[in-house]
Amino acid sequence: MKMTGAEILVETLKREGVKHIFGYPGGVILNIFDLLYDDKDIQLILTRHEQGAVHAADGYARSTGKPGVVLVTSGPGATNTITGIATASMDSIPLVVFSGQVPTMLIGNDAFQEADIVGISRPCTKYNYLAKDVRDLSRIIREAFHIATTGRPGPVLIDLPKDVTASKADFTWPEVKIRSYNPTYEGNRWMIQQAANLIAKSKRAVIIAGGGVIISGAHKELKELAEVTNIPVTMTLMGLGGFPGTHPLSLGMPGMHGTYYANKSIQESDLLIAIGMRFDDRVTGKIDAFAPHAKIIHIDIDPTSIRKNVRVDIPIVGDVKRVLTVLNKMLREDMKEQWDEVRKAWLRQIDLWRQERPMTYTYSDDVIKPQFVVEKIFELTKGDAIISTEVGQNQMWAAQFFKFDRPRMWLTSGGLGTMGYGFPAAIGAQIAHPNKLVIDIAGDGSIQMNIQELATAVINKLPVKVAILNNRYLGMVRQWQELFFAGRYSHTHLEVVPDFVKLAEAYGAVGLRATKPSEVESVLKEAFKIKKTVFMDFVVHWKEKVFPMVPAGAPIDHMLFEEKPEKEEKKLKAVK
Amino acid sequence: MRHTISLLVENKFGVLSRIAGLFSGRGYNIESLSVGETIDPQISTMTIVTSGDDQIIEQITKQLNKLIDVIKVVDMTELDHVEREMVLIKVAPRQEDKAEVLRLTEIFRGRVVDSSKTTYTIEITGDEKKIEAIIELLKPIGIKEFVRTGKIAIAREGVKKS
Ligand SMILES: Cc1ncc(C[n+]2csc(CCOP(=O)(O)OP(=O)(O)O)c2C)c(N)n1
Numbered sequence: 001m002k003m004t005g006a007e008i009l010v011e012t013l014k015r016e017g018v019k020h021i022f023g024y025p026g027g028v029i030l031n032i033f034d035l036l037y038d039d040k041d042i043q044l045i046l047t048r049h050e051q052g053a054v055h056a057a058d059g060y061a062r063s064t065g066k067p068g069v070v071l072v073t074s075g076p077g078a079t080n081t082i083t084g085i086a087t088a089s090m091d092s093i094p095l096v097v098f099s100g101q102v103p104t105m106l107i108g109n110d111a112f113q114e115a116d117i118v119g120i121s122r123p124c125t126k127y128n129y130l131a132k133d134v135r136d137l138s139r140i141i142r143e144a145f146h147i148a149t150t151g152r153p154g155p156v157l158i159d160l161p162k163d164v165t166a167s168k169a170d171f172t173w174p175e176v177k178i179r180s181y182n183p184t185y186e187g188n189r190w191m192i193q194q195a196a197n198l199i200a201k202s203k204r205a206v207i208i209a210g211g212g213v214i215i216s217g218a219h220k221e222l223k224e225l226a227e228v229t230n231i232p233v234t235m236t237l238m239g240l241g242g243f244p245g246t247h248p249l250s251l252g253m254p255g256m257h258g259t260y261y262a263n264k265s266i267q268e269s270d271l272l273i274a275i276g277m278r279f280d281d282r283v284t285g286k287i288d289a290f291a292p293h294a295k296i297i298h299i300d301i302d303p304t305s306i307r308k309n310v311r312v313d314i315p316i317v318g319d320v321k322r323v324l325t326v327l328n329k330m331l332r333e334d335m336k337e338q339w340d341e342v343r344k345a346w347l348r349q350i351d352l353w354r355q356e357r358p359m360t361y362t363y364s365d366d367v368i369k370p371q372f373v374v375e376k377i378f379e380l381t382k383g384d385a386i387i388s389t390e391v392g393q394n395q396m397w398a399a400q401f402f403k404f405d406r407p408r409m410w411l412t413s414g415g416l417g418t419m420g421y422g423f424p425a426a427i428g429a430q431i432a433h434p435n436k437l438v439i440d441i442a443g444d445g446s447i448q449m450n451i452q453e454l455a456t457a458v459i460n461k462l463p464v465k466v467a468i469l470n471n472r473y474l475g476m477v478r479q480w481q482e483l484f485f486a487g488r489y490s491h492t493h494l495e496v497v498p499d500f501v502k503l504a505e506a507y508g509a510v511g512l513r514a515t516k517p518s519e520v521e522s523v524l525k526e527a528f529k530i531k532k533t534v535f536m537d538f539v540v541h542w543k544e545k546v547f548p549m550v551p552a553g554a555p556i557d558h559m560l561f562e563e564k565p566e567k568e569e570k571k572l573k574a575v576k
Numbered sequence: 577m578r579h580t581i582s583l584l585v586e587n588k589f590g591v592l593s594r595i596a597g598l599f600s601g602r603g604y605n606i607e608s609l610s611v612g613e614t615i616d617p618q619i620s621t622m623t624i625v626t627s628g629d630d631q632i633i634e635q636i637t638k639q640l641n642k643l644i645d646v647i648k649v650v651d652m653t654e655l656d657h658v659e660r661e662m663v664l665i666k667v668a669p670r671q672e673d674k675a676e677v678l679r680l681t682e683i684f685r686g687r688v689v690d691s692s693k694t695t696y697t698i699e700i701t702g703d704e705k706k707i708e709a710i711i712e713l714l715k716p717i718g719i720k721e722f723v724r725t726g727k728i729a730i731a732r733e734g735v736k737k738s
Contacts, residue, residue: 122594123601127644130589147644180586180647304638307631 005134005165006031009098012141014041015173018069020060020431021045022053026073027113028162029100033071045431045460048452050077052424054084055450058093059425062411063386064432065217067094067148074100075113078159079120083418086124088155090415091238092215094148095155096141097125103163104132118159126154132161134169139176146176151183152302153215183301187318187326195273195297195314196330202271202295204346205231208254208283211238211414212276212300212320214407219243221324222275228331230343232350234262236277237399238414245403246383251350252359255283256550257396260357263556265350266291274298276320278305280415281552289555299323357548359400362562367541368517370394370469374401376520377439377467380528385437386429388412388422390446392476394469395422396546398441420449423466427453430462437465437528444470444497454507457533465527466535471542472497479545483560504535513537578607579633580659580729583622583640584648587613591645595622598643604628604636608661608726619647623728652729659729662701665714665722668694673717684710695720 003011009032013021021044025033036044047053050072057068068088072081078099088095102111118130127147129140144156199205213222219242226233226249233243234251243250251262266272272294277283284290287309297314298306306315316323361371374397377385387402388411389395395412404410411429413421426440440447447468457464469475474492481489501511510532514523520538527534548559585591592611599606607625614621626636633651640649652659669677674696681688681698684706690697700710704727711722 118590119593122590122597178644181644302642304635304642308635 001171002168003171004031004168005137005160006035008134008137008169008171009141009160009165010035010039010042011171012138013069016141016145017066018042021069021071022047022056022060022428023071024050024053024073024077026075026077026100028102029071029073029077029098029160029165031162031165032098032160044071045456047424047427047456049450050080051084051420052427052450052453052456054081054095054097055087055418055421055424056428056431056453056456057095058084058088058421059388059411059428060432061088061093061095061428062425063408063429065408067096067145068428070095070097072097072099073113074102074117075115078117079115082120082124083416085121085155085157087413087416087418087421089124089126091413092153092211093155094153096144096148097155097157099157099159101130101159101161104161105163107161117157121157124155125157126152128157128159130159130161131164134164134167135172137164137169138172139174142174142176143178146178147181151181184303184317185301185319185322187299187316187323189326191314191316192323192326193330195316196327198271198295198297198314199229199231199273199331203342204265204269205229205271205273206251206265206269207231207233207273207275208236208266208277209233209239209242209275210236210277211242213239213242214276216276216301216320217407218276218321218324219407221321221328223247224328225324225331228328228339230339230347231273232265232347234258234265236280236283236414237412239277240399241404241407241410242276244405246405253399255280255285255556256552257400257546257548258556259359260548260559260561261350261353263550263559264353266294267555267557268349269294272296274300275324276300278302278308279310281309284310285550285554285556285558357561360562361544361547363517364541365517368514368520368538370471370538370540370544371397371401372517373467373469373520373538373540374398374441376524377441378402380521380524381437381439385409385439386411386426386433388426388429388438388440390422390440390442391417391419392443392446392474393471393479393544393546394441394443394446394475396476397469400546419443419446423447423464424450424453424456426464426466427457427460427462430457430464431460438463439465439467442466442468443475444468444472444500445474445494447500448498451503454504454509454533454535458508462533463531464533467524468500468535468537469540470497470500470537471540471544473542475544476546482543482545483549484551500535500537504533509533509535511535511537513539515539577629577633578625578627578653580652580657580727581624581626581637581640582650582652582729583624583646584614585620585622586645586647587618587620588645591620594643594645595624595640598639599626602635602639604632608724610726610728612728623726625727650731652731656732657729658732659703659727660701661704661707661727662699662725663707663711663722664689664697664699665711666695666697666720667714668718668720669696670718677714677717680710680713686710
């Protein structure tokens with residue numbers, strides 16, 4: 001039976017299991033929007049900006065593990081997706097983005113709303129297509145889903161000229177066969193055996209777990225590895241939730257704003273087991289001074305991640321879950337009883353570091369400390385909430401003070417650091433999990449980057465909660481200016497911050513505000529009760545900084561800490 | 577160190593820009609690049625000459641391998657292989673140097689492929705050293721312009737590099 005390109009597309013999406021699309025219409029994509037108008041199986045969520053649509057699809061993908069789907073028009077619609085695509089690309093998030101394009105006849109003519117989106121998106125997609133012939137459409141879409149979701153996942157874009165979606169062809173359902181694309185899933189057994197031998201011999205081993213653990217669904221295998229060998233685990237920003245944050249072997253996050261004890265452990269370790277992570281500079285600090293005594297085992301599905309910026313003794317290319325399954329078997333056959341004994345001294349040493357410099361902040365009775373808000377959110381939700389963040393101090397405090405025990409509950413733009421990510425991502429996650437509590441921990445700067453999505457949240461009756469840590473500054477940048485630019489706050493004071501309560505109300509959402517520490521809990525409790533979109537404006541101390549901090553380019557154990565306040569009544573509050 | 581990397585790629589729209597984009601986006605250097613069809617018209621071969629330390633070359637080959645349209649990557653420098661390049665040189669010799677140009681062309685087993693009242697265009701094929709040598713010899717005589725194809729390389733059958 002002959003079908004139009006648009007019909008083929010919609011049918012293919014259904015067969016791929018797509019239930020939700022995030023999008024924004026325009027001239028050349030109307031064929032497809034028209035079909036979705038009364039479709040029963042696929043719901044299109046209209047965002048208020050194409051960037052919002054991509055972040056929402058990204059939040060949907062991170063919280064479910066399924067690919068997020070986006071549909072936008074040509075030209076400005078397509079270019080507006082780029083920040084979202086680059087964000088997903090840096091964090092290996094599977095997306096399939098469809099962009100409209102001017103008719104094939106007009107491509108290259110600077111036609112109205114023409115943009116070379118295939119060219120523009122090439123460096124920030126895993127792959128992209130210009131669909132030139134309607135007969136290729138179902139194959140291209142199937143390949144796109146395959147490429148986006150396998151190997152190291154990532155965004156794939158398909159550009160759809162208007163005539164291709166309008167013209168007709170027979171519907172086909174071709175098998176995906178891409179001869180030049182064969183990700184390596186099974187790790188080399190000999191290498192894994194070498195890794196097992198090193199682990200068996202090590203005295204001061206540390207595991208660094210990254211986003212790959214979550215992507216491959218290896219949290220159980222990781223826990224088993226850590227518990228069997230009694231090796232402590234530090235989780236990168238992307239790896240939070242890959243290992244339980246409340247576990248006694250958890251060291252929290254490493255790196256620039258990591259814990260002292262995670263960084264110390266790395267620096268003093270004799271063996272680093274890096275799993276599904278890529279040694280980002282925010283993790284390693286000064287590369288030459290990173291883990292100077294350690295042998296390094298590196299497990300990653302992407303061969304280019306291995307030996308890109310650190311030397312590696314045992315490289316293992318493969319899917320984290322499969323590699324860990326093999327490794328755990330080899331280790332079990334080993335000398336399980338001895339582990340506890342061997343690690344005792346090391347774990348004791350780490351405990352000393354933990355006591356010396358716990359992850360703390362100074363509580364205040366007069367002004368709201370942003371860390372206190374995060375802590376309260378954790379306490380009240382008991383960790384059972386999907387947390388997204390914006391970028392800046394809010395993101396780091398969320399990472400430091402919320403303990404993630406399960407994967408796919410943490411949505412943050414790690415690699416690109418995209419302000420404006422958190423709110424639309426929370427919307428996407430809420431669409432996928434209508435009954436879960438979804439909270440965006442935001443800054444007053446970042447939230448304004450995609451604040452238009454309030455309309456999306458309200459119209460779709462999404463009970464997303466936004467906790468704005470309102471310091472009236474671009475806080476993280478201000479912090480750098482305070483520390484490294486002699487307090488010259490060049491263009492980081494926002495001066496006019498909208499009244500977020502009224503703003504929420506103007507959109508038909510609920511606005512709440514807390515200005516004193518004593519109000520924080522009641523505002524949160526009330527917000528969690530309301531089955532509507534809620535903006536919470538927490539007026540926090542403007543000068544609060546994120547500590548500990550490793551200045552950019554310094555070794556990771558050269559950390560700055562909060563100066564202890566002289567005043568006695570300000571008690572030091574330790575977080576377990 | 578310089579490396580000659582040979583690729584088999586899908587002969588598809590946009591492949592060249594994916595490869596060029598990889599080099600420019602990651603700050604790697606392309607000294608020469610040549611592209612052509614293979615026996616299978618759906619597959620092209622590319623020969624890229626690049627340079628970098630071992631770590632950079634390892635990254636380059638891995639990154640190339642990661643590109644979806646790349647079927648195979650071979651670092652020729654690690655194999656026994658044959659390399660060739662062709663150059664077309666337009667020389668404008670004085671009357672008294674004309675014989676010398678023809679003599680040099682002969683020695684280098686080249687050919688004169690075009691001539692005018694004042695110029696000869698000669699074609700030379702060889703490895704890089706040979707190409708450089710003829711250019712050096714012709715320079716004092718008067719080269720108007722030259723065009724090089726960039727290197728192509730093929731592995732030798734049945735030999736491992738000693
Ligand atoms: C789109 C974008 N532009 C600029 C930056 C640089 N940047 C990083 S953090 C930050 C400040 C964020 O301020 P705010 O959202 O108020 O959060 P805070 O740090 O105060 O918690 C800026 C401007 C960025 N990460 N993303």
